[in-house]
Amino acid sequence: MSKFWIVLFHTYLSKVKTKSFIISTVVMLIIVLGISNLNKIVDVFEKEEQKTIGVLDQSGEFYDMFSAQFQSKESDFTLKKITNEDEGKEMVADEQLKGYLVIEKDEKGMPAGVYKSNSISDSMTSNMLSSTLTQMKSMLVTQKLNLTREQIASLYEPASFENKALEASAKTEEELNQARGLVYILLFVIYFGVIMYANMIAMEVATEKTSRVMEILISSIPPIQQMFAKILGIALLSLTQMALFLGVGYTSIKNNLADMEGGFFSFFGFGETSLSTILYAILFSLLGYFLFATLAAFLGSMVSRIEDLQPTITPMTMLVVLGFMLAMFGLSNPEAAFVKVTSFIPFFTPMLMFLRIGMLEVPFWEIAISIVLLLVTIGVLAVFGARVYRGGVLMYDNANSIKSIKRALQLSKKG
Missing domain, CATH: 3.40.190 (D-Maltodextrin-Binding Protein; domain 2)
Incomplete structure (x- = not known):
């Protein structure tokens, strides 16, 4: 088990120290500060306008x-x-x-x-x-x-109109506006987090394999331990980066909350947000990460050349994009049938179920079922992915994805 932790922390520390990670983190922090201070920036330029x-x-x-x-x-x-x-x-x-x-x-x-x-x-x-x-x-x-x-x-007086929910537990219009803003932002966090860090795992595995480092690693640590060490190492990296983004963003927004009335921030409806919504955001972000990270790890293990990586992981990326697009369409009508149905499909659950939780009063049994389905899918994918990974790291041919998976499973049985 000590070798597992060595690989985990080596993956984490090697990525944290890279120039690309440091530069991207600094750039994103600047963007977060810019967005949270957008009203002040706009005011500076508007003062110079005639x-x-x-x-x-x-x-x-x-x-x-x-x-x-x-x-x-x-x-x-x-x-x-x-x-x-x-x-x-x-x-x-x-x-x-x-x-x-x-x-x-x-x-x-x-x-x-x-x-x-x-x-x-x-x-x-x-x-x-x-x-x-x-x-x-x-x-x-x-x-x-x-x-x-x-x-x-009387002629110009607008007609009296209001939205009123029949269910006592339904959210008010003000609460929906506040929830919509948070959900909108966190959907982007989940989307970019899953794509960026899952791709990072696939690239990490593919790079080591193409440099023949994998042959040395598998002789000292079982491939399954190695796969999950890399997944958890990148997860730790993502938590570090996200903690910086959210910490800086929260502090900046809190300090500028008085200046966020109307304008750009009126769309996002910053206000009081329930603790349960934030906890569900963290939960579904992590589950979504582990789902696609496991998928990315064994897809990366089947690649013999770096240039073959993107075509191999494109179907996975398209699943994330499709889930994000469904969530964007559902943001204006979270009670739509397609939102409810797709929220139980594990590959779409992290974004679609979180959208429903943030905007509606979803029965707990529905949330529990979606989480169980997601955990089961992660478990099945982890077992299957581990077998493919164990055989895939020994493959260096250029076969197509279907043949590569079959051959990887055959090699894992021999191992």
Whole structure:
């Protein structure tokens, strides 16, 4: 057993010290800090952006109403009245204006506008001006109809609408928004973690095999112990890296929580998250890792050349991608039938069942069944994978995957 731990810690320490691991970790930490401080970064650049828009009212009737309507919106932009287009063009050229809006009357006497700027790529600004003109036009129409203020207010008052669950245990809309944000982020963590670290195991096995180091290793330690030592060594590496990412991200988000109201972070709905959801995220991340890591280890053992590795592990990668895509589609409707069915398929369970747990009140028996199925699959795959691995590490031909598996099983029986 001492040799098992030697291989495990050698795998871990050799990977931790590599330049690629250190550089990728530093880059990812910078990205995590950038995302968690995105509002501050955006504010820095927005301070340098011109926030004044010129308004040329050729009708001479609409500027005051337009200005009042525009100021009622929550916007950082200000308006400046200009007298002609030459003045507007000159101020835009001197960067005193972002652009200018020309307001004139249409054939029905209603306001119509043309926004002019150096570039029309900023759709947010043009949409804001267009909506203001539309609201002003609606007000003018209601005035012509001699409607009272109460009638006008009633006309524009939105219909009362709310979502209400019949089940007392169902999550509220606010809780769903908070859960959706966490699930969205953790799905990416599970997806990239499984792909990156499973591929790392396959590459580790294939590299040692192609360099003939495997022949020395199997003479001193049984292949099965070696396979699981590598899997646990890379798992320890992934936990180290993930702990750094989550630790730095959590600290940064906690320090900037007051600045995360609205904007980019309103989509993710950061808020109070139950401990059980976080624990399930860790559980399904680990189970998903061990499932695909075991698969990757014996696929890597069948490769004789490094260039043959990617075609061999592509089906495994596609399973992870398919599970991730199903989870993304299910994020908007976690009660969909395809989400429920696929959450019990072991290769999709880590992402799909976690999606349901994070968004819905899932009966414990369903969670238990999915975990049992996942554990059984990992066990079967580990036994089968160990047999393939034991024979696969002795193979150096270029046979196709099916023939390689058959031959590996035959060699493992002889061993």
